[in-house]
Amino acid sequence: MNGHGHAHAHGFWRRYVFSTDHKVIARQFLWAGLLFLLLGGFLAMLIRWQWAYPETLNRLLNPQTYTKIFTLHGLVMIFFAVTPILIGAVGNFVIPLSIGARDMAFPFLNLLSFWTFAVSQLLVLASFLVTLGTAGSGWTTYPPLSTNVGAPGAGQTLIVAAIFITGIATLMGAINYITTVMRHRAPGMTWFRLPATVWGLWLTSILNLLFVPVLGAAAMLLLLDRMLGTQFFIAGAAAVKGGGDPLLYQHLFWIFGHPEVYILILPAWGVVTDLVAFFSRKPAFWYRGSIGAMIAVTVMSGVVYGHHMYASGLNPMLGKGFMLLTLIISVPAEVLFVNWLLTLWGGRARLTAPMLYTLGVMLVFAMGGLTGLLLATIGTDIYLHDTMFVVGHFHLTMAAASFLASFAALTFWFPKMFGRQMHEGLGRAHAVLTTILMILVFTGQLVAGYAGQPRRYFNPYEHEFLQHLRGLNKATSHTAFLLAGVQLLFIINFIRSLGWGQPAKPNPWQVGTLEWTCAPSPPPEHNFDTIPQVVRGPHQLSDPDVRRRLGRDYIGQAEPDPMLGSSMRVRAL
Amino acid sequence: MLGLPFLIAVAVVLVLRHSSRSRTLLALVAGATTLLAPALAVAQPAAAPAMGPPNSTLPPTVTGKGWWLPPDGSLDGWRTDQLITGTTWFVLVVFAVVVLWIVVAVLMGRRKSPAAPYPFHRPGVVVVAVCVVIIAAEDAALFVRSLTSLQKFSWGFAAADADPAAVRIQINAHQWVWEARYAGADGQFNTPDDIVVLNHLRVPAGARILFQLASTDVIHGFSLPNFRVKQDAVPGMINWLTFTTRHTGDYAIACQQHCGVGHYKMKGVLSVLPPDDYVAWVKRASALARRAYDPGDKPAHWGWSWERPRPGEARMGEGRRP
Numbered sequence: 001m002n003g004h005g006h007a008h009a010h011g012f013w014r015r016y017v018f019s020t021d022h023k024v025i026a027r028q029f030l031w032a033g034l035l036f037l038l039l040g041g042f043l044a045m046l047i048r049w050q051w052a053y054p055e056t057l058n059r060l061l062n063p064q065t066y067t068k069i070f071t072l073h074g075l076v077m078i079f080f081a082v083t084p085i086l087i088g089a090v091g092n093f094v095i096p097l098s099i100g101a102r103d104m105a106f107p108f109l110n111l112l113s114f115w116t117f118a119v120s121q122l123l124v125l126a127s128f129l130v131t132l133g134t135a136g137s138g139w140t141t142y143p144p145l146s147t148n149v150g151a152p153g154a155g156q157t158l159i160v161a162a163i164f165i166t167g168i169a170t171l172m173g174a175i176n177y178i179t180t181v182m183r184h185r186a187p188g189m190t191w192f193r194l195p196a197t198v199w200g201l202w203l204t205s206i207l208n209l210l211f212v213p214v215l216g217a218a219a220m221l222l223l224l225d226r227m228l229g230t231q232f233f234i235a236g237a238a239a240v241k242g243g244g245d246p247l248l249y250q251h252l253f254w255i256f257g258h259p260e261v262y263i264l265i266l267p268a269w270g271v272v273t274d275l276v277a278f279f280s281r282k283p284a285f286w287y288r289g290s291i292g293a294m295i296a297v298t299v300m301s302g303v304v305y306g307h308h309m310y311a312s313g314l315n316p317m318l319g320k321g322f323m324l325l326t327l328i329i330s331v332p333a334e335v336l337f338v339n340w341l342l343t344l345w346g347g348r349a350r351l352t353a354p355m356l357y358t359l360g361v362m363l364v365f366a367m368g369g370l371t372g373l374l375l376a377t378i379g380t381d382i383y384l385h386d387t388m389f390v391v392g393h394f395h396l397t398m399a400a401a402s403f404l405a406s407f408a409a410l411t412f413w414f415p416k417m418f419g420r421q422m423h424e425g426l427g428r429a430h431a432v433l434t435t436i437l438m439i440l441v442f443t444g445q446l447v448a449g450y451a452g453q454p455r456r457y458f459n460p461y462e463h464e465f466l467q468h469l470r471g472l473n474k475a476t477s478h479t480a481f482l483l484a485g486v487q488l489l490f491i492i493n494f495i496r497s498l499g500w501g502q503p504a505k506p507n508p509w510q511v512g513t514l515e516w517t518c519a520p521s522p523p524p525e526h527n528f529d530t531i532p533q534v535v536r537g538p539h540q541l542s543d544p545d546v547r548r549r550l551g552r553d554y555i556g557q558a559e560p561d562p563m564l565g566s567s568m569r570v571r572a573l
Numbered sequence: 574m575l576g577l578p579f580l581i582a583v584a585v586v587l588v589l590r591h592s593s594r595s596r597t598l599l600a601l602v603a604g605a606t607t608l609l610a611p612a613l614a615v616a617q618p619a620a621a622p623a624m625g626p627p628n629s630t631l632p633p634t635v636t637g638k639g640w641w642l643p644p645d646g647s648l649d650g651w652r653t654d655q656l657i658t659g660t661t662w663f664v665l666v667v668f669a670v671v672v673l674w675i676v677v678a679v680l681m682g683r684r685k686s687p688a689a690p691y692p693f694h695r696p697g698v699v700v701v702a703v704c705v706v707i708i709a710a711e712d713a714a715l716f717v718r719s720l721t722s723l724q725k726f727s728w729g730f731a732a733a734d735a736d737p738a739a740v741r742i743q744i745n746a747h748q749w750v751w752e753a754r755y756a757g758a759d760g761q762f763n764t765p766d767d768i769v770v771l772n773h774l775r776v777p778a779g780a781r782i783l784f785q786l787a788s789t790d791v792i793h794g795f796s797l798p799n800f801r802v803k804q805d806a807v808p809g810m811i812n813w814l815t816f817t818t819r820h821t822g823d824y825a826i827a828c829q830q831h832c833g834v835g836h837y838k839m840k841g842v843l844s845v846l847p848p849d850d851y852v853a854w855v856k857r858a859s860a861l862a863r864r865a866y867d868p869g870d871k872p873a874h875w876g877w878s879w880e881r882p883r884p885g886e887a888r889m890g891e892g893r894r895p
Contacts, residue, residue, distance in 0.1 A: 048654070063834045063835070063837070064834050067831070067833070067834060067836075099713060135766075136833075136834075137831065138831045139785065142791075142831070144790065144792070144808055145791040145792065145831065145832060145833060148750075148831075149790060149791060150790065150791045150833055181843060182689050186615060222889050232815070234808075235807075235808045235809025235810070236659070244809070245790055245809060245810075246808055247807060247809055247810070248810065249707075267811050268686065281687070281688045282688040282689065282690065283690060283691070283692035284692065285692060285693065285697055286692065286693055286697070286698075286701070287692060289701070310803045311794065311804055311805055311829070312792075312807065313804070313805055313807055313810055313812040316723070316728050320720065323716060323719065324716060327712035327715060327716055328712065330708055331705060331708055331712070334704055334705065334708045335701060335704075335705060336703050338700060338704045338797065339680070339701070341671070341674050341675070341700075342700060342701070344674075344675065344678040344682075345674070345678045345680050345681075346678075346681075346688060346698075347678065347688050348682045348683075348684065348687070348688045349678065349683075350681035351679070359679075360676060362671070362675065363671070363672065363675070363841050366667070366668055366671045366672075367664075369666055370663075370664040370667055370668060371664060373660055373663070373664065373715060374657065374660050374661070374664070374713075376715075377660070377715040377716070377719045378719050378723060379652065379653060379656050379657065379715070379718065379719030379720075379722045380653060380657045380660060380719070381716075382653070382727060382801065382802060382803060382808075383657065383798070383801045383802075383803075384640070384657070385803060385829070386794055386796075386803070386829040386830060387829075393601055414864045415847055430826055439882060447640045448640075450640065450641055450642060450657075450661075451637050451639075451640055451641065451642070451643065451758045452643050452798035452827075453640070454794075454796065454829050454833070454837075456831045456836060456837075457837035458836070459837050461839065462837055462838055462840060463634075463825055463827055463840060464633050464634045464635070464636050464825065465634060465635060465636055465637045465643050465799070465825045466637065467636065467637075468637050468638070468639075469637070469640075472640060485855045494741065527706065541688070541690065541725075542687045542688040542689070542690040543690050544687075544690065547676065547687060552689075557845045
């Protein structure tokens, strides 16, 4: 009915393409992200193929294209797949609905954010078509390799420009998210009644606002070096004249780059904090402690970046400081994790698809977070630095954990987004298999790292000390191919549910947050007919009074207190 | 790999037991994906044309054994190995506890009675506090042990530089070669008797080795996995690297920082020789170098006067190339 009414209000273009509705923009980010996820996944498979069968030499895989494949795999996954899905789609969809707002604070800025992002994606695609191909200097784009000294051609320039432009899109989104959460919460929705997902997205947006401009500065200086002949990052005597400093870029990049890994994990942490409570049918253990831990990590994330540069020639004095700070950040992260475990303990775990994804996030993040200890400590990092150990570590944290959390969020909010249920069985199978296979693949990389295999080698077996790793790498590659195959389950489930899924139940997960208790699925363009009056937190589950009065184990965040009825007066007497 | 299809079949059955209609579809998909791996193995192309042994003049290096750290050729490598082994055990134990906790909590949650609705309880606070103490203690141990190890090992530049018997080598890394310079008989760098070698470095056993690293094009990573050390060679600055050799043997030098298309082929060998053999080699090579010296060949004179560390400070970088 509502859809019909709005069809008269807006034409096709205003409704589906240049819409300012946060729910439409969320779906646009979702499609854009999923398409690039396929591209990034395909590139990952090429890399894994190369490490299993390095003798392959053809037009698709040779030393030249290989550098471009791993470079674009990293960039596409980080900036153009995880970011749009976890922050662009989930953030846009969930924030206004869970805080009781009619839309984002700046709907037109939201529209601009998506279309700016789309332009940056087009630049990435265009970079494949130019002479000499796309960028090949690694996703970190270290100069001088990424300047004309090491990477001539328009491809690298287009990629750096794409990073700059996607940064603008991220910045517009961040301003919008921060303002919306701060200014558009429904009456009664205090900070500590916000779902943890909203907290995670809000903290992520603050990090984006503070640190994406630093990346923008680095990208702009690099563009000047490439296009106008400046020498900010070019130095060296013989072959390369120049008075700049390559390490300046590394500082700028990692001032952004380390917060970036928290940018990708904070929304995931928020989703896990909520979903563990929802599906354990139990309030989140020490909710305020979890939020405090997330705030502590956010604050500290800007002062630990030096651990990426332990082998770069950083002064040991600075190294000591960064080592101390990096080790300390493990304490709040660990408090958050133990809170999840305690929420699970004594709960009544419902192993739905979103819950299985959530447990998957906990497992891969446990492995990923713990292996971080070996990289925070200089004494162990010097050996493991730039080996496959690092690759395994950051894939467990910001790839496996972020993607599993994205799947958890998509499965959880799919009925709200599209008005249809996803298939539970397919979702469960996908969650279990993806978790197991991800742990196997990335642990295989950790093991290769212990043996000393460097990252980004076209053919590791050129070196005698790595030749015995061929069997290990082959097994890891086959597991990775399997992991890719298992993603078919999600694709089938997604397409099948979009077209033929059961109509969404009003509150399929039986939780109390505003989007499930105060709005239909899918919600009308204005989200709520009346703005809800919030009276309690997001995880009030298994309350004995509610159970007795209402016969269910959850109560809506805006639902009047059942004890305020006649019995309350009786009790007061 | 053989266990995987089985694992997957079990998981699929466990997960899907409630839904009969899609079981066939899912079995097909799971079957197809498990078949993918062997199919890819079959699709392995016939051995590609050999690219030729790239550095055929280099001796073969010490090979790795098993899926653990490669053989240790350094006097202080055990410090790193001990720290890595200890921390790895910590990681494995904590991970096992987490898995166990999740499994037990989920199994216990199958009861029909409602969950306890408390957001906060004393036993939980104790668990959080204990975990904070454990992780803080691990952090403190790693910090302290790392610093003591580093001072004695890879950050001991001042001590190494004060050692008159230390072997000093300058590295000029470029795409895709390790070019090394020894001071030669006169002990001075950038003089006619300097020994310059490509990719094959020689050092004596049981001696402190001190490298100064620079690059003339892009950043390279000078890595000696058997000695547990690595350091970037960055254009425009001089970085330091030190360790002490122990056994004789030929050890790998690998590039650890992506430096372009030939990154994976940027391969060198560090030959640790008996001290007498080393002295004899220096004498011979230095004499040859003096004879072959060409004062007009400017690009060959890339060496710099040896940088000194500031007193009492382990210093890296900052020094500009002349």
